[in-house]
Amino acid sequence: MTSGQVPGPAEAWLLRAVRPLGGERADLLLAGGRIARTGAAGTLDATETGAQVLDADGLYALPGFVDLHTHLREPGREDAETVESGTRAAALGGYTTVFAMANTHPVADTAGVVEQVWRLGRDAGHCEVRPVGAVTEGLAGKRLAELGAMATSAAAVRVFSDDGHCVADALLMRRALEYVKAFDGVIAQHAEEPRLTEGAQMNEGTCSARLGMAGWPAVAEEAIIARDALLAGHVGSRLHVCHVSTAGSVEIIRWAKSKGWRVTAEVTPHHLLLTDELAATYDPVYKVNPPLRTAEDVEALRAGLADGTIDAVATDHAPHAPQDKETEWSAARPGMLGLQTALSIVIDTMVTTGLLDWAGVAERMALAPARIGGLPDVPVDVRSSMGVGAAATLTLVDPEARWVVDPARFASRSRNSPYRGMTMPGQVHATFLAGRPTVLDGKIV
Amino acid sequence: MNRHLLSTADLRREDALLVLDTAEQMARLSDRAVKKLPTLRGRTVVNLFFEDSTRTRTSFELAAKRLSADVINFSAKGSSVSKGESLKDTALTLEAMGADAVVCRHPASGAPHRLAGWVRGSVLNAGDGTHEHPTQALLDAFTIRRRLGRLDGLAVTIVGDVLHSRVARSNVWLLHTLGVKVTLVAPPTLVPHGVSAWPVDVSYDLDAVLPASDVVMMLRVQQERMSAAFFPTEREYSRRYGLDADRAATLPEHALVMHPGPMVRGMEISSEVADSARSTVVEQVANGVSVRMACLYLLLGGAYERDEREVTR
Numbered sequence: 202m203t204s205g206q207v208p209g210p211a212e213a214w215l216l217r218a219v220r221p222l223g224g225e226r227a228d229l230l231l232a233g234g235r236i237a238r239t240g241a242a243g244t245l246d247a248t249e250t251g252a253q254v255l256d257a258d259g260l261y262a263l264p265g266f267v268d269l270h271t272h273l274r275e276p277g278r279e280d281a282e283t284v285e286s287g288t289r290a291a292a293l294g295g296y297t298t299v300f301a302m303a304n305t306h307p308v309a310d311t312a313g314v315v316e317q318v319w320r321l322g323r324d325a326g327h328c329e330v331r332p333v334g335a336v337t338e339g340l341a342g343k344r345l346a347e348l349g350a351m352a353t354s355a356a357a358v359r360v361f362s363d364d365g366h367c368v369a370d371a372l373l374m375r376r377a378l379e380y381v382k383a384f385d386g387v388i389a390q391h392a393e394e395p396r397l398t399e400g401a402q403m404n405e406g407t408c409s410a411r412l413g414m415a416g417w418p419a420v421a422e423e424a425i426i427a428r429d430a431l432l433a434g435h436v437g438s439r440l441h442v443c444h445v446s447t448a449g450s451v452e453i454i455r456w457a458k459s460k461g462w463r464v465t466a467e468v469t470p471h472h473l474l475l476t477d478e479l480a481a482t483y484d485p486v487y488k489v490n491p492p493l494r495t496a497e498d499v500e501a502l503r504a505g506l507a508d509g510t511i512d513a514v515a516t517d518h519a520p521h522a523p524q525d526k527e528t529e530w531s532a533a534r535p536g537m538l539g540l541q542t543a544l545s546i547v548i549d550t551m552v553t554t555g556l557l558d559w560a561g562v563a564e565r566m567a568l569a570p571a572r573i574g575g576l577p578d579v580p581v582d583v584r585s586s587m588g589v590g591a592a593a594t595l596t597l598v599d600p601e602a603r604w605v606v607d608p609a610r611f612a613s614r615s616r617n618s619p620y621r622g623m624t625m626p627g628q629v630h631a632t633f634l635a636g637r638p639t640v641l642d643g644k645i646v
Numbered sequence: 647m648n649r650h651l652l653s654t655a656d657l658r659r660e661d662a663l664l665v666l667d668t669a670e671q672m673a674r675l676s677d678r679a680v681k682k683l684p685t686l687r688g689r690t691v692v693n694l695f696f697e698d699s700t701r702t703r704t705s706f707e708l709a710a711k712r713l714s715a716d717v718i719n720f721s722a723k724g725s726s727v728s729k730g731e732s733l734k735d736t737a738l739t740l741e742a743m744g745a746d747a748v749v750c751r752h753p754a755s756g757a758p759h760r761l762a763g764w765v766r767g768s769v770l771n772a773g774d775g776t777h778e779h780p781t782q783a784l785l786d787a788f789t790i791r792r793r794l795g796r797l798d799g800l801a802v803t804i805v806g807d808v809l810h811s812r813v814a815r816s817n818v819w820l821l822h823t824l825g826v827k828v829t830l831v832a833p834p835t836l837v838p839h840g841v842s843a844w845p846v847d848v849s850y851d852l853d854a855v856l857p858a859s860d861v862v863m864m865l866r867v868q869q870e871r872m873s874a875a876f877f878p879t880e881r882e883y884s885r886r887y888g889l890d891a892d893r894a895a896t897l898p899e900h901a902l903v904m905h906p907g908p909m910v911r912g913m914e915i916s917s918e919v920a921d922s923a924r925s926t927v928v929e930q931v932a933n934g935v936s937v938r939m940a941c942l943y944l945l946l947g948g949a950y951e952r953d954e955r956e957v958t959r
Contacts (some may be wrong), residue, residue, distance in 0.1 A: 483756030
C-alpha cells in the first residue's frame with residue numbers, strides 16, 4: 202500500500218503512545234515511508250531522527266483505509282465532485298486509497314481516461330487514486346472495452362466495473378471474467394437484473410406497496426450474483442460483488458465461497474445502517490441503488506461482514522448536485538455521500554454491537570479491499586500492518602469522539618448525506634500516506 | 647385536521663367523518679339556485695396539474711369557485727414546467743404568488759409530499775403516481791354512506807389493477823379507518839408484492855367474493871398493462887375479472903357498483919352494469935364536488951392554524 206509520493210527524506214514522525222489496533226500503548230517511528238521502529242510507550246527518542254512528535258495518547262492506529270467503490274465524478278460532473286474534493290473527503294475519512302468508478306463523462310473505458318483520473322489523483326496528493334476501468338464500451342453492455350490497454354497503462358487498472366449498470370449479458374460476463382485473468386484483474390459486478398428492475402424506485406416489499414413506488418426486488422440482485430458465482434467457478438476467475446444489499450445475497454456468496462470459488466464481496470455503510478422505511482419521507486436523499494432494504498437484510502449483512510462472507514466495507518460515495526436531489530423521488534439520481542461517515546457507521550453497527558473488534562475493522566476497511574483491488578505491498582495480516590517495515594500508511598482514530606453530521610462542513614462538493622443531524626461515534630484524527638500526513642488534527646494538511 | 651391532505655393513511659377517524667359531514671352540508675348547497683358561499687373570498691387556490699385530468703381538475707375548480715376562492719389553473723403542458731423547470735422552482739413561484747392552497751396532480755408518487763415541504767399553503771393531493779388519491783376515496787366513502795346509510799361493518803370489494811392504483815390505496819386506508827371490511831380482487835400479477843401488511847383480504851376469484859359484497863368498486867385497467875405481460879389478453883382479463891350483468895346478478899339486492907372513471911366499457915365493466923340502478927358512477931362525480939368543497943373549507947377555513955416554522959427550504 203505504498204504511495205506514488207515519496208516523502209522527503211527528512212520527514213519523520215513519532216507517534217507517541219498510540220494504540221495499534223486498539224491494543225497496548227506504543228511508540229511508532231515513521232521514517233522513509235515505513236514504520237521504522239516500534240517501542241513501548243514513551244521509550245522512543247525523537248531527537249536522534251529529528252522526527253516530529255504527535256501525541257497520540259488516546260488514539261488508535263489502523264492501516265490506512267481502502268475504498269473499492271468511490272464516485273469522484275471527474276471528468277464530467279465537476280459540479281458534483283472533483284478528484285481534488287473527493288480525495289480530500291477520503292483523507293478526512295481515513296482513506297489512503299480510493300478506487301474511482303468508471304461512470305464518468307466520458308466513461309473511463311480507455312487508457313486515456315483512466316490515466317487522466319490517475320494523474321489528477323497523484324497531483325491532488327490527498328490519497329492514492331486507482332481508477333476502475335469500464336468492462337464494456339460506454340457502459341453499454343455490448344462490447345468489451347480495451348481492458349488490456351487500461352491494465353498496462355500508467356494507471357495499472359486491475360478492477361473493472363460497469364457500476365451503475367449490470368453486465369447483464371451472460372456471455373459477455375463470462376468473456377470479461379476470463380479475459381482479465383491475463384493480468385490478474387477482477388470484474389466488480391453491479392448485480393441488477395435489468396428486466397426485473399425496470400422503473401424500480403425502492404426495495405420491493407411492504408413499504409413500496411404502501412408508498413406506491415415501483416419495487417426493486419431482492420431477487421434481481423440475487424439471481425445475478427448466483428449466475429456470476431457459477432460463471433466465476435466455471436472459468437476459475439475472480440469475481441467481486443459490489444454493494445451487496447440483501448440477506449439472500451449473503452447466503453449465495455457464503456455458498457459460493459464454500460465451493461472454493463474466487464468470489465469476494467463488499468457492503469456499504471448505508472446498507473449496514475438504514476432501511477427502506479426512510480422512503481416514506483419521499484426525500485430522495487434516501488434514494489440509492491441498490492436500494493435500502495429491510496431490517497432483516499441489515500441484520501444479515503452485519504452478520505455476513507462479521508463472519509467474513511462479506512470481505513470489505515466500500516462506501517459507494519456518490520455525490521450529486523442539489524438539482525439532482527431536490528426533486529420528486531422518481532426524478533432524483535440515486536446515491537449518497539459516504540467517505541466521511543463510513544468509519545463512524547462501521548463503529549456504530551459493528552464495533553459497539555460486538556460483531557467486529559478493531560483488528561476486524563482494519564481487515565474489512567483496509568487489508569481486504571487492498572487485496573481485492575490488487576494493490577502492491579499488502580501486509581500479510583493485520584498484526585504485521587503495525588510492525589516494523591510495514592508501510593507508514595495509517596489512520597489514527599479517536600474512538601471516544603462524538604460528532605454531529607453537518608453535510609455543509611464536508612469536503613465533498615455535494616451535500617447529499619442521509620446522516621444529517623445524526624450523532625456519530627469515532628472520528629479520524631490523522632491520516633498518513635507512506636509516512637506523510639494528509640490529515641492532522643482532523644484537518645487536511 | 648392536518649395542514650395538508652396528502653394521504654388517507656394519516657387521516658384519523660374523526661377527521662374523515664368531519665370531512666364527510668361537512669360534505670353533506672356542502673351537498674345541500676347544490677340544491678339551491680345560488681350555489682355559492684363567500685367562505686374563501688380573497689383566498690387563492692392553485693390547481694397544479696402535471697398530468698391531464700379534466701374531470702378531477704374541473705371538480706376541484708368548481709369546488710373552489712363555489713367557495714368564492716380565486717382559482718388559478720397551472721397546467722404543466724405549455725408552461726415552463728415542460729421546459730425543464732423543476733418541481734421546486736414551480737413551488738417557489740406559486741409561493742411567491744401567495745397561493746393559499748395547491749391542488750397537485752403529479753405522475754410521481756410522493757410529489758405532493760415534496761411540495762408540502764416547499765410551500766406555506768396547504769397541499770391537497772389530487773393523485774400522485776401510483777400512490778394515493780385521497781379525495782377520490784373520500785367521495786367514494788361519502789357516496790357509500792349516502793346510499794347505504796352507514797360505513798361501519800360493510801364489505802367493500804375492490805377489483806382490478808390494485809398494483810398501479812392510487813384510488814385503491816386511498817380507499818384501503820380510509821375504508822379500514824371507517825370500519826369497512828375490504829377485499830381486493832385482482833390477477834396475482836396486479837397485487838402489490840407487500841400486500842400482506844395491508845388490512846385487507848385478497849382473493850383471485852371474483853365470483854367467490856361477489857355474493858358477500860355490499861359494494862363492488864371496479865378499477866380502470868390500462869391498455870399498457872397488457873403489453874407488460876401482467877395478463878395475456880383483454881378478453882381473458884374481462885372474462886375473469888370484468889363485471890358483466892351475469893356476475894352483477896350474484897350481488898346482494900342492495901349492493902352498489904362503483905367506478906372512479908374513466909371507464910373502459912366492455913373491459914372491466916359492461917355497459918349494462920355501468921348504466922344500471924346499482925351504479926353510482928354519475929353520483930360519484932356530483933359528490934366529488936361536495937367532498938372537495940369540504941376539504942378546501944376545512945383546510946383553508948381556519949381549522950388549521952398556520953405555522954410558518956414548518957416550512958423547510
